[in-house]
Each structure stands twice: as C-alpha cells, then as structure tokens.
Amino acid sequence: xxxxxxxxxxSHPDVPxxxxxxxxxxxxxxxxxxxxxxxxxxxxxxCLVGPSGSGKSTFLRCINHLEVLSAGRLSVDGELIGYRExxxxxxxxxxxxxxxxxxxIGMVFQRFNLFPHMTALQNVMEAPIRVKxxxxxxxxxxxxxxLARVGLAERADYYPAHLxxxxxxxxxxxxxxxxxxxxMLFDEPTSALxxxxxxEVLDVMKGLAKSGxxxxxxxxxxxxxxxxxxxxxFMDGGVVVEAGDPDQVLxxxxxxxxxxxxxxxx
Amino acid sequence: MSTTERSGxxxxxxxxxxxxxxxxxxAIRLRHPWRMVFAAVIVVVFALVMIDAAFRPAYDWPSVxxxxxxRRISQxxxxxxxxxxxxMVIAIVLGVILAVMRLSPNPVxxxxxxxxxxxxxxxxxxxxxxxxxxxxxxxxxxDLGIPxxxxxxxxxxxxxLSLFTIAVIGLSLNEAAYMAEIVRAGLLAVDRGxxxxxxxxGMSWAQTMTRVILxxxxxxxxxxxxxxxxxxxxxxxxxxxxxxSTELFTRSRDISAETFNPIPLLIVASLWYLxxxxxLMVGQYFLEKRFARGVGxxxxxxxDPGTATGAFTGVMPVVGSDPPAVIVPPKNAxxxxx
Numbered sequence: 001x002x003x004x005x006x007x008x009x010x011s012h013p014d015v016p017x018x019x020x021x022x023x024x025x026x027x028x029x030x031x032x033x034x035x036x037x038x039x040x041x042x043x044x045x046x047c048l049v050g051p052s053g054s055g056k057s058t059f060l061r062c063i064n065h066l067e068v069l070s071a072g073r074l075s076v077d078g079e080l081i082g083y084r085e086x087x088x089x090x091x092x093x094x095x096x097x098x099x100x101x102x103x104x105i106g107m108v109f110q111r112f113n114l115f116p117h118m119t120a121l122q123n124v125m126e127a128p129i130r131v132k133x134x135x136x137x138x139x140x141x142x143x144x145x146x147l148a149r150v151g152l153a154e155r156a157d158y159y160p161a162h163l164x165x166x167x168x169x170x171x172x173x174x175x176x177x178x179x180x181x182x183x184m185l186f187d188e189p190t191s192a193l194x195x196x197x198x199x200e201v202l203d204v205m206k207g208l209a210k211s212g213x214x215x216x217x218x219x220x221x222x223x224x225x226x227x228x229x230x231x232x233x234f235m236d237g238g239v240v241v242e243a244g245d246p247d248q249v250l251x252x253x254x255x256x257x258x259x260x261x262x263x264x265x266x
Numbered sequence: 267m268s269t270t271e272r273s274g275x276x277x278x279x280x281x282x283x284x285x286x287x288x289x290x291x292x293a294i295r296l297r298h299p300w301r302m303v304f305a306a307v308i309v310v311v312f313a314l315v316m317i318d319a320a321f322r323p324a325y326d327w328p329s330v331x332x333x334x335x336x337r338r339i340s341q342x343x344x345x346x347x348x349x350x351x352x353x354m355v356i357a358i359v360l361g362v363i364l365a366v367m368r369l370s371p372n373p374v375x376x377x378x379x380x381x382x383x384x385x386x387x388x389x390x391x392x393x394x395x396x397x398x399x400x401x402x403x404x405x406x407x408x409d410l411g412i413p414x415x416x417x418x419x420x421x422x423x424x425x426x427l428s429l430f431t432i433a434v435i436g437l438s439l440n441e442a443a444y445m446a447e448i449v450r451a452g453l454l455a456v457d458r459g460x461x462x463x464x465x466x467x468g469m470s471w472a473q474t475m476t477r478v479i480l481x482x483x484x485x486x487x488x489x490x491x492x493x494x495x496x497x498x499x500x501x502x503x504x505x506x507x508x509x510x511s512t513e514l515f516t517r518s519r520d521i522s523a524e525t526f527n528p529i530p531l532l533i534v535a536s537l538w539y540l541x542x543x544x545x546l547m548v549g550q551y552f553l554e555k556r557f558a559r560g561v562g563x564x565x566x567x568x569x570d571p572g573t574a575t576g577a578f579t580g581v582m583p584v585v586g587s588d589p590p591a592v593i594v595p596p597k598n599a600x601x602x603x604x
Contacts, residue, residue: 064466095471103468113463116560117481127467130477159560172463179467 015078017042017183017214018063023072025058032058034238035072040183040231045215047225047246050235051261056218059235060185063216064105065098076105077182103131106176110188112168114160120147120171121156124178131179139178146174150204166197170204177208184208186217222266226250234258329530333521334537342517343538349433349502349513350542354495356438361445366475368450379446386443391436395507398436401427430512433505441498448490452483484557492550496543514538 018040025033033055040046048056061067062074065082074081082098083090093101114123124143128134147156150170160168169189176184186205190198202224209215209228219225225232225246232246234255242249242258250266253259319325333339367379386394397404402423409417427435456479464474503515511520518535522528 066462066466099465099468099470102466105466107463107466109459109463111459113457113459115460115463115478115482117557118560126477127469130473131468161560175467 013042015042016040017044017077018216019073019075020059020063021073023059023062023074024070025055025062025067026070031070032238033062033070036235036238036240037072038233038240038243040214040216043212043214044230045209045213045217045228046231046233047229048216048218048233048235049220049222049225049261050241054235055238056235057187060107060187060216060218063183063185064102064107065093066107076101099131103127103179104182106179106181106184108169108172108176108184108186108189110191112160112165112172112192114168114172114175116160119157119159120152120163120174123160123171124175127175128178143174143178146177147171149177149207150174151200164197165193166200169193169201173201173204173208182214184213184215186215186219188218188220190219190221220265222250222262234261236261324529325533326527326530329525329527330533330537333518333531333534336521336534338517338521339514339534339538342512342514343542345430345512346499346502346514346538347542349430349437349505350495350499352434353437353441353502354498356434357441357445357494357498358491360438360442361449364442364446365449365453368446369453383443383446386440387447391440391501392504392507394440395433395436395504398432399429399508401432429508429510433502433508433510436508437498437501437505441494441501444494445491448487448494449483451490452485452487453479455486456482481557485554485561488550488553488557492546492553495546495550499542499546500539 016039018038020036020038023033023036024031036055036059038046048059050056058067062069063076063081068082079101080090081101082093084093084097085091114120115126118126121140121143124146125136125139128139128142129136144153144156147153150173152167152170152174155163155167155171160171163171173189189205190201193201198221202221205215205217205224206228217224217229229246231243232249233243234241234249234253234257236257242253242255249258250262253262320327364379364382367375368383370376370379405423408421408423408426410419411417460478460482461474464478469477502513505513506516506519509516511517514535518531519528522531525531
C-alpha cells in the first residue's frame with residue numbers, strides 16, 4: 001500500500017505506528033503480559049515469536065482492543081487505543097469510537113474466521129459496505145481486485161466451506177485489506193494450515209510487506225521471519241526477552257531462553 | 267478390465283501398474299428374511315385397521331364429508347391460522363429480545379429475562395390462558411400517564427382487549443419463553459471467532475448480530491422453531507379457556523353439541539390440523555435450505571483447486587448418492603464429463 005493511501009490526517013512519518021509502553025494484561029490472577037514495551041515504525045514488519053502461552057497473541061489482540069489492557073499505554077499512529085485522554089484523565093471509549101479505531105487495523109486470525117454464510121466476495125465486501133457505507137458497485141470492484149491480488153479471482157463466488165485452508169486464509173487477508181488498514185495484525189496465520197498450504201499464504205504476506213504495509217506477525221515460521229521481518233521480538237512468560245534484527249536474533253541469540261526456544265524450532 | 271485379466275498379469279513385471287480399483291464388486295446380496303416377514307405383518311395389520319375404520323358406522327364418514335367444507339368450519343380454520351401466525355410472530359420477536367437479554371452483561375437485565383422464563387415456562391399454558399381471560403377482573407381499567415397524576419388516556423380493559431387479542435397475548439407470552447431458549451441456543455452455537463472477526467473489522471454490535479451471528483444461528487434455530495409453530499397450531503385449541511370459541515376445535519365441539527354426533531366433527535378438525543401442519547413442514551424444508559447456504563451443501567473439502575476440478579470432477583461416483591456426489595464448482599460446472 002502506498003503512502004498516499006494512509007487515510008488519517010494525523011498520520012505523521014515521525015510518529016511510530018505502534019507504541020506500547022509497559023503494557024500489562026491479567027485474566028483474573030493470571031498475569032499474561034508483564035509490561036511489554038516496543039515500537040513499530042511506519043512500514044515496518046515485526047515478527048513476534050515465542051513458546052505458546054508467552055502472551056504473543058494476547059498482545060496482538062490488545063492492539064485492536066479485542067482485549068482490554070490492565071496497565072500501561074498502547075497507541076496506534078499516535079492515537080491512544082481504547083481510551084481518550086483529557087485533562088490528565090483517561091476516559092473509557094464508547095463502543096462506537098473503539099469500532100472506528102478498529103476500522104484502520106486489519107486482523108487475520110489463526111482459524112480464518114471467515115463468515116461461512118457468505119461467499120468469498122461477500123466476505124470481502126461486507127465491512128466496506130456496512131462499516132464505511134461505500135457504494136456497492138465500487139466496493140465490488142475493489143473486492144475483486146483484492147481477491148485477484150491474493151490469487152483467488154476465480155474463487156470469488158465460492159463459499160468458505162468449498163475453499164482450502166490456504167485459500168480461506170488468503171480471502172481473510174483480502175477481507176482485512178478491503179478496509180484499507182494502516183496496520184495489519186497476523187495471529188499465527190499459518191498455524192492451522194496443512195504444511196503444503198503454508199507457502200501460498202506466506203507469499204501473499206511477503207507481497208504485502210513489500211508494498212510497504214506495516215505488519216505485526218505472530219508466527220512460528222522462522223524462515224519467513226528471517227526473510228521478511230525488519231525486526232524480531234522473542235517473548236516468553238509475558239515479557240520481551242530479546243528483540244532486534246531477525247538475522248542476529250536467530251543466528252546469534254544472546255539470551256538463554258531464546259537459545260533454548262530456537263534450538264527446538266529451527 | 268476383468269478379474270481374470272488381473273490375475274493373469276505376469277507377476278513381478280508390473281509392480282508399478284495402478285491397481286484396477288474400478289472393478290465393480292459382484293457379490294450375492296445378503297438376504298434379510300425377517301425384514302420381509304415383519305414388513306408383511308405390519309402392512310396386513312395396517313390394512314385391516316384401515317378397512318375396519320372405513321366401514322365402522324361410528325366414524326360416520328358421510329358426516330365427515332358433509333362438515334369438512336362447512337362454512338363455519340372453514341371460518342374457524344382461518345381463526346386458528348390467525349391465532350397461530352400472530353402469536354408466533356410476537357413470540358419470536360419477544361424470544362429474540364429475551365435471548366439477547368439473557369446473554370447481556372447487565373445482571374439486572376439478565377435476571378429479568380430469567381424471571382420471565384421461570385414464570386411463563388413454569389406454569390401450564392391452560393392456566394395462563396384462563397388467567398388472561400380474567401384480566402378485566404384483575405385490571406378493570408388501563409391508564410396511560412405518569413404514575414400518581416391524572417392519566418392522559420384511560421380505557422376499560424374489556425373494551426380495549428377483544429377475546430381474540432387476549433388469546434394472542436396469552437399464547438405469545440407463553441411461547442416467547444420457549445423461543446427465548448431456542449434463540450439463545452442458536453446464538454451460543456455460533457463460533458466466538460465470528461464475533462471477533464466482525465468486531466475487528468469495525469462492525470458495531472448491532473451489525474455483528476444482524477449480519478453475522480443471527481444468520482448463522484438460524485440454521486440451529488429453525489428446526490426447533492418449526493416444531494414450535496406446529497405445537498402452537500395445536501395449542502390454539504386451548505383458547506377455549508379464555509374463552510374464545512371461534513377457532514377450529516371449539517367450533518367443531520359447538521357444532522357437535524347440536525348434532526349429538528361428536529366423532530365425525532373431531533375427525534374434521536383433525537384433518538384441518540393435519541393439512542396445516544403438512545403445509546408448515548414443507549415451508550420449513552425450504553427455510554432450512556435457504557439458511558444452510560455455505561454450510562449445508564458442504565461435501566468433501568477441496569485440497570487444491572487445480573487438481574480438485576481435474577482429478578475429482580466426474581470420476582467420483584459415490585454409491586447410493588443421488589445426485590452423484592461430484593464436487594462441482596458453482597460457476598464452471600463440468601458438463602458431460604459424467
């Protein structure tokens with residue numbers, strides 16, 4: 001996506017796309033995130049890796065307010081997520097405002113979560129029509145272009161049940177892109193796929209990264225991380241253990257826990 | 267290719283030859299003699315009962331024929347249909363509201379819905395209808411306005427509510443309690459990921475409900491709702507408790523009270539009820555088909571689009587499936603390959 005497509009007026013090249021400061025999240029007494037601080041620059045592709053239960057997915061879900069933070073601050077494109085700040089106080093956002101923020105943040109799920117009662121094309125068209133109120137003919141054109149971009153122009157009228165996992169995930173990516181997001185979140189997008197279908201989804205994501213999209217990818221695909229990511233963050237036990245250049249972290253991990261994890265997955 | 271040819275093939279020389287898997291199996295079918303015996307017995311018994319019924323004078327078939335299309339009966343049948351439709355529509359709307367209330371995070375709203383269900387599901391509908399019939403004794407006047415001030419509008423309950431209206435209120439409020447549970451089960455059956463995906467796209471709660479959750483829950487909601495409609499059709503015969511006497515069952519009882527010949531009129535009423543339930547069953551079939559889009563027509567999941575159309579199309583005859591279970595893409599259905 002080119003810079004001209006970035007929709008918001010407040011977008012400023014110096015403002016990081018995502019800025020997390022001491023983000024914490026507890027489910028009851030279970031503290032899943034223990035103070036995550038990180039920064040994702042405009043156009044950056046960041047991979048989050050780590051053992052299951054390390055809080056990667058929870059952190060990702062906090063970014064578009066699917067989970068509510070327990071502590072810390074999280075802002076996207078300079079805008080605080082989930083809260084409004086005035087006179088030094090935080091005000092909880094109304095659902096409508098939260099929904100407006102989510103419009104600009106695309107999310108791709110591990111289990112695709114396509115709407116099964118709609119065709120691939122209808123899945124992609126749904127949000128632009130209902131949420132943005134764009135005219136149907138225009139949306140259909142964009143949707144068909146997007147499906148072509150993920151290599152599924154021929155499958156536009158198929159229901160999800162008639163598509164393979166890899167195809168479903170590519171439709172899900174097109175569905176998220178249809179809202180013209182400024183940030184894309186991927187929550188283990190290839191973990192539910194048969195091994196031979198992983199490649200086609202990763203290819204679409206590589207193309208997206210090349211086009212300049214800001215992306216945060218929770219993944220176990222170390223090859224993808226090495227090839228595509230600008231930065232790699234290793235999380236364990238709800239904290240960032242190690243972060244930096246993917247090549248460096250993967251080939252020369254500094255921390256013992258990173259070494260232990262990588263020795264198992266590489 | 268025949269079996270003899272296969273066994274005659276030189277051994278050891280063709281290990282890579284594909285198995286001639288398409289040789290049709292020719293086997294002597296397994297006999298089920300007892301099935302035949304049971305079937306014959308059942309048919310004979312059924313036929314005897316039918317023949318007996320046809321000639322038994324108590325059924326008075328000529329009277330059945332005479333009253334089946336009697337104007338009073340057909341008018342009463344219309345009232346029964348009206349009672350069913352009005353009550354069911356109100357019950358479904360109220361049921362959806364109650365179901366959403368029960369899933370609300372607000373504990374007061376949740377408790378109110380629970381209390382409603384407890385009362386209306388916990389007492390017999392006949393008792394409820396009788397109480398509704400006495401409503402004008404309990405509340406003789408209905409005042410609209412701010413409490414403890416002069417009312418803006420005031421009605422005599424008896425003038426405002428006809429017996430028919432009272433019957434509809436009684437039936438629908440009772441049915442709503444059952445519909446609420448059916449709708450709730452439907453809503454809970456939809457995967458949580460669906461709500462998350464819609465939310466992540468920026469859809470509002472109302473949009474998520476109407477566009478994503480409810481359409482999918484329909485698949486779960488419709489079969490038991492069809493049951494409820496049929497059940498409602500028959501429950502309308504209880505509105506005599508209100509007392510509303512213009513519907514099918516009470517009307518046929520009233521006629522037989524004049525003729526002193528109740529049995530043929532009961533048969534007449536039953537035939538009408540059967541006709542209506544049959545129509546409802548057909549309607550339900552089409553509704554279920556409509557809401558099974560994308561799910562109900564699920565067959566074998568395609569692995570790869572390229573090989574799927576090439577390798578499967580037309581060459582996957584499945585025994586006993588009609589139409590043949592071949593994966594046909596909606597757009598480019600392969601013609602003539604089979």
